[in-house]
Amino acid sequence: MTRYRPSLIAAFAVFLIALVTGTVVSGADAVDGFKAASSYDDDIEKARDKQDDYEQQLDDLEAALEDTSAEIVAAARQLRKTEVKLPAAQAALDKAKEKVDQALVQQKLVADKLAAAEAQDQAISEQIAADEDRIVELQDIVAALARAQYQGVGDDEALSLVFGASTSQEFVDKFAEEHNASRVQTNALADVEEIAAVNRNRGVRQEAVREYIVELKAEADALVVRTTELREKAEAKKEALDRLVAKQTRIKAHLEEQKAKELERQKELERKQQQTRDQIKDLVKKKLKEEEEKRKAAEAAAAANGGSSSDGSSSGGGGSLTKGALAWPVPSHYITSSYGMRFHPILLYWRLHAGTDMRAYCGTPVYAAREGRVQWATYQLGLGNSVLIDHGYVGGKSLMSSYNHLTSFAVSGGQYVTQGQLVGYAGNTGTSAACHLHFEVYVNGDTVDPMTLVG
Numbered sequence: 038m039t040r041y042r043p044s045l046i047a048a049f050a051v052f053l054i055a056l057v058t059g060t061v062v063s064g065a066d067a068v069d070g071f072k073a074a075s076s077y078d079d080d081i082e083k084a085r086d087k088q089d090d091y092e093q094q095l096d097d098l099e100a101a102l103e104d105t106s107a108e109i110v111a112a113a114r115q116l117r118k119t120e121v122k123l124p125a126a127q128a129a130l131d132k133a134k135e136k137v138d139q140a141l142v143q144q145k146l147v148a149d150k151l152a153a154a155e156a157q158d159q160a161i162s163e164q165i166a167a168d169e170d171r172i173v174e175l176q177d178i179v180a181a182l183a184r185a186q187y188q189g190v191g192d193d194e195a196l197s198l199v200f201g202a203s204t205s206q207e208f209v210d211k212f213a214e215e216h217n218a219s220r221v222q223t224n225a226l227a228d229v230e231e232i233a234a235v236n237r238n239r240g241v242r243q244e245a246v247r248e249y250i251v252e253l254k255a256e257a258d259a260l261v262v263r264t265t266e267l268r269e270k271a272e273a274k275k276e277a278l279d280r281l282v283a284k285q286t287r288i289k290a291h292l293e294e295q296k297a298k299e300l301e302r303q304k305e306l307e308r309k310q311q312q313t314r315d316q317i318k319d320l321v322k323k324k325l326k327e328e329e330e331k332r333k334a335a336e337a338a339a340a341a342n343g344g345s346s347s348d349g350s351s352s353g354g355g356g357s358l359t360k361g362a363l364a365w366p367v368p369s370h371y372i373t374s375s376y377g378m379r380f381h382p383i384l385l386y387w388r389l390h391a392g393t394d395m396r397a398y399c400g401t402p403v404y405a406a407r408e409g410r411v412q413w414a415t416y417q418l419g420l421g422n423s424v425l426i427d428h429g430y431v432g433g434k435s436l437m438s439s440y441n442h443l444t445s446f447a448v449s450g451g452q453y454v455t456q457g458q459l460v461g462y463a464g465n466t467g468t469s470a471a472c473h474l475h476f477e478v479y480v481n482g483d484t485v486d487p488m489t490l491v492g
Contacts, residue, residue: 318482392477397463421467
């Protein structure tokens with residue numbers, strides 16, 4: 038199942054609020070904080086871990102789908118594959134979206150810096166222009182004073198002429214207390230030099246600002262290209278996710294269509310398998326009847342001879358029904374599915390899994406778990422190629438074991454085998470979903486958990 042997380046939107050909203058309210062100190066801090074708040078790298082890593090566990094998931098799926106039609110198994114496999122891939126695809130999409138959002142934040146920060154730099158450039162230009170006007174004004178005053186002195190006008194009259202000709206009231210106010218034209222002239226020349234020096238410094242600063250503006254514009258252009266690329270990648274990730282979701286939807290619809298048909302097939306299969314288990318019970322009943330007849334005959338013979346009936350023919354049986362009574366039938370001791378009730382993930386009902394599934398790839402040797410006589414080595418519906426071994430009486434009870442889904446046989450019916458003797462090779466016959474050994478054990482004709490006796 039796919040979940041589209043709202044966490045990225047929420048995180049980005051918080052970030053924008055911080056940006057607007059001024060709690061973000063700088064562009065670099067903002068981006069670093071944004072990355073720290075993201076957990077998508079962790080999500081991707083977790084998704085990869087899930088994919089690494091894919092083999093175990095398939096084991097579980099194959100065990101749950103044993104006895105299911107090949108078409109259903111294939112569809113279920115495809116469904117599981119999409120389910121495994123979805124978290125990684127979702128995390129990849131979230132990561133791609135996060136990168137787009139980070140690029141947009143960077144674009145905004147660069148745009149703000151560019152606007153501030155351009156405003157600073159404009160302000161410097163205005164200051165330089167204003168001061169240049171002031172220099173012209175001061176130069177006019179100095180020239181006027183020089184002309185007045187050249188014409189022989191007294192200091193007071195020169196000041197009067199100059200101040201009378203001035204259009205700047207601020208200048209008049211500033212120099213009204215001066216007592217002679219020469220001092221005014223000296224101060225004006227000093228102001229001109231000072232203003233010119235300031236403007237030269239402003240020019241140098243403005244040049245640096247303009248170089249910075251060029252850099253910012255280049256950075257902004259690069260970010261536009263980068264954001265476009267990231268958006269395209271995010272869109273590709275979204276399309277990939279959408280394809281997975283669509284595929285998952287199609288598979289689910291197909292499985293839903295096949296449910297009714299498969300349920301009917303399961304009923305028929307269970308009926309046939311029950312017939313197989315009834316055969317085993319009949320074998321046990323027959324054995325018990327034969328043993329009872331032997332016992333009665335022995336007692337009758339003993340009574341006729343006037344002796345006791347202690348030939349020990351069949352009542353007990355060697356050993357005991359405890360762990361270790363049976364050996365492992367395959368080299369691997371890895372169990373893919375245990376004995377007990379199992380939930381069918383497609384048909385949604387519980388059923389008994391009457392044996393233990395052991396990992397055994399196709400062609401793996403399968404050995405007799407205990408000495409005994411082969412009752413059959415034949416094909417059984419659902420169980421595929423099956424070997425049934427009668428181990429006789431153990432602890433006073435009938436013990437049998439069966440080896441199912443074999444590729445081929447190494448024994449035949451009626452043959453006596455010893456413990457550890459090759460009986461066949463693991464396979465995928467019958468209604469198995471994958472190569473493995475389905476191992477069943479019967480005590481007095483009823484199935485029991487094999488792992489209570491295997492050891």
